[in-house]
Amino acid sequence: MAPDEPPRAGSGDAATGDAATGDDAPRRRGAPKRRAPRTATAHLPQIALIAVVLVVLAAVAVTAGGSPKQPTAGPATASDAPSEGAGPDDAASTEATPTPSATIPEIVALTPKQLDRRYRRKGMVRVDRPPTSKPLSFTVATLNVLGASHTKGRNKRKGFAGAMARLPGQVQLLKNKDVSIAGLQELQVPQASGFEQQAGDVYDIYPGMRLGPRHTENSIVWRKADWVLVRGEVTDIPYFGGRPKKMPHVLLRHRTTGHQVWVGNYHNAADVHGPAARWRRAAERIEADLARTLGADGTPVLMTGDFNDHAPFACNFTALSGMHSADGARTDKAGRCRVPQRMYVDWILGTTKVQFSEFTPDFVTRDKRLSDHPVFTTVATLPAPVDAKRCRLEPSTEGSLWYCPK
Template sequence: MLSDPRSRSRAAVVAALLLGMVLGALVLRVAGGAGEGGESARLAEGNATTSPTPTTTPTPGLATQVTISSLNVLGADHTEPGGNRTGWASGEQRMRWLTKVIQANGVDVIGLQEFQNPQYQTFLEETAGTYATYPGLLWGKRGMRNSVAWKVDEWELVSASWVKIPYFHGTILRMPVVLLRNLQSGQQAYFSSFHNPADARGHAAKWRKQATDIEVALVNRLRAESGLPVYVTGDMNERDIYYCRMTSGTDMVSASGGMNDGRTCAPTRPTYIDWIFGSPETTFSGYVANRGPRIRKSTDHPMIIAQAELPPVITPTDCPTPTTSPTPTPTGSPTPNVS
């Protein structure tokens, strides 16, 4: 990541948003889509290091297990008076039902979309401190609509960031990217939650394309600069198009399976607009698009759930002793799973 020396005011705003945390105002300059919406073709990241060193002692040689999910909870305003979902329960009640499903499935990390303040407050009450979320209220009461939540007895926050993504009519929204550390294995990984615009307020294909360009560029930048695993969750409002662009533009694989060999692109059927992607060192299993009774009466989306496993973290003591001399100067990106 690159520091941002261009704007003291930006640093001041970021500092205020993060409520006094010690900040480095950073910017990722990665080209997104070409054409209209030049601002949407940039990735802007604000970073706050919160746990630079592990708070627990990792177990050497331990694989990392994580149950990961993506869920569009159907924003509370859809079922408020005047909303477009007449007869549905309130956002608060629907979130109570969804939280029970999240907990029953043992979800460790989840990307949430349309997660509005009434639902955020309900989630906090129902989970009673067992989950942390980002951004929470750091961006105001409307800012948590896209959030990442994680179990605090499994993962700890290393840094919290955002990416600018074009939404309805090209309006720029910040969407979260967090770097988490597994408390048992010491593995670090990036998790994000995106919501690309639907056609509900006009044809939005060009904005989805720009959003996808940015998401692909972000994955490649994080992979190249850190070598760490990256996970993308979200409601992308595209099926085959998004799958094929993400898997051809990055080394990511879908939790649902599928194939893209550069000539043929074939996502697994049935295909949904809600996705989980992960770096290729991930072994995915147990994929399900859950449309159980509580989910059906709470949201118009399935709850996407999968189990992910990462190999043990590579540490210097795991590396073989060089048999030749002198030792070559390291080049290139870090090896995946090197913290």
Template sequence: MKHEDPETPSSAGSPRRSRVELWAPFLVVAVVAAVVWASFWSDSAVDDVASDRSTASQATAADVADDTDDTDGSREDAGERTGSAGAEPENVEPEQLEESVRRFRAAQRRLAARVSRQVKEVQRRTTEPFEFQVASYNVLGDSHTGPGGNKPGFPDGGPRMDMSIAALRNNGIDVVGFQEFEQSQHGMFTSRAGEYSLYPGMSLGNKSVRFNIAWRSDVFQLVEAHTLSIPYAGGSRIAMPVVLLESISTGRRAWFANFHNPADTPNLGNNARWRAEAAAIEVAHLTQLHQTDGVPVIATGDYNEREEIFCRFTAGGVFTAAAGGSSAGGCAPPPSMQVDWIFGSTGVSFAGYSVTGTGQASDHSMVHATATLTGDDAATTGDPEGDLE
């Protein structure tokens, strides 16, 4: 569909066109003629005009529009003093031409200065460190505590969700990766914690809803989202979320991914093979995302591993764990480990890592930390590709 510029009246029943609109083509021609004629008077003047045009070419179309009055005034002066587009140059006084060119160049210099200030401000905001709270939290699926569930000593899903929301609010969590987040819990959360947005929500069905990422809508906005197909128990594939979020206050961006790798249980069997395959897919995909355009990456999840998953994520030197540990000279995990983890790529630093019990809200603690997007590897306006599976 062809869209009509709202500032350009249609041909039928249009309001009368303004003087600037009617004369703009002729004024542009007149200015060009004036600049050509100026070359006969001073080679240096022509050089100045070329230099100023090069500087002004950095201005955006929106900024040029802001200075329409200045530039149109200069063009009108030039048009009045040179006559129509076909006027002979002999009718132009050198002093008049120089004044018109001077005013035109001055307007362009003002535009260039304004754009330069705006660019510097954007660069400052999008490269300065940005700090927020991130968490990983297995909420214990509603089916585990309902009729016939395997956790009979826990309250049902409703009271547990209230406790979980309170834990998020009390710890100021801005972004959280949920696991075992079932459809009923999704409904409870969205109706009781409206300050958060979610992906994928229920858009991918009852399987993928269990791995939602939630973020505070007044802190981040969603830029892009896709999923990664991860082998779960027995190798069955489930789509798990990856989102690109942007800080509303600074424009800083980061990728967030959330995973749940299969456990070994009497019902599920031994899934070490699938955990290893899942981790390989996760690390490879997130490493590629980060290396494509330098945007930092944070991964949350219940990986159902301790030392093994730490070593898998940190082996390449791209990721570190919020819980600590080191990969320099070999794999040295932190002394105390959960099966729930937060990992960050280069460009992310962590502080204040905590394991917070949530009472009977879940059989898992909530792990969380202060994450900082540092000035390193800052990238804000890339166009990463993501395929929704």
């Protein structure tokens, strides 16, 4: 080859060919620039940088996992979220300031005596059980026990043992008939004292011996498991010759249901010391007025007794009092007197709120020579207490207590 001849592309030895393909080799005009091939050595700086970054990130993660940041407030709730339209500052303030928890006021329980005084001012009393909205049924009786003075001495009643010999049978009779409330007449001093001794575990009594020996003869008894005495009072009733004799009425409250009922027990004058109709009519007016007064607030009223009269008593008393008898005597709205076909001198009566059923005269007392009067029983039903919804349950130092209107 001539020294002046330019070399041709692709010619020459390996050395010149390698040189022609290097970066320093001249390019032909218009030919694209060729990139040098990538090698592992060329990527070392980038690999080193990535490794460093990974090491740093790992260190941060370990640090964060070992010591987590404690929150300064509880988890966010709907109430913690900023309200609509609140700006960034408002939201930041909400997140930065935790809402203080509500303080629960301490409840200080009163003693039962303190609660009793508080509710007494409101006309309410404590009851043993929660009030009920159901009627209450129970057995009522009336019995003239034949007073002790009638079975001793020269003029004693023939065929009857002394009062104390008859008393156990009379007490057992009340128990056998499941009597819850009874009016007893002619319960003289030895009988009243004996009744308390023999039946005191089952029955309570008013007045019994509470007011002294002069006022025992007309007493009311009630089963302790059923009733508690709220009030006991006496009223002067004209007796023989018009002389006043104190006769009782009581307000009882049922232990289980809270029902309340007034019960009166009377013995009007008989004709044994001469005609006594005028004294009976005078007694009936007082007793009828008392029935209306006691029942004026809606409390049911029961009256038992030996009223020593038949139709005249039934018609006069039911007209004056508005009561009706367990055996059907009543005065209707037109003023007509309705009486049963057979009547006795012993009666059980109730105000319009009281319903009667199963009226039964039982002459077993005569058959067994326990008394010269039959024992009369009936089932009385009281309506649900009107004020039951107004009762209140209060915490006390001795547990929760119920209070209801009187």
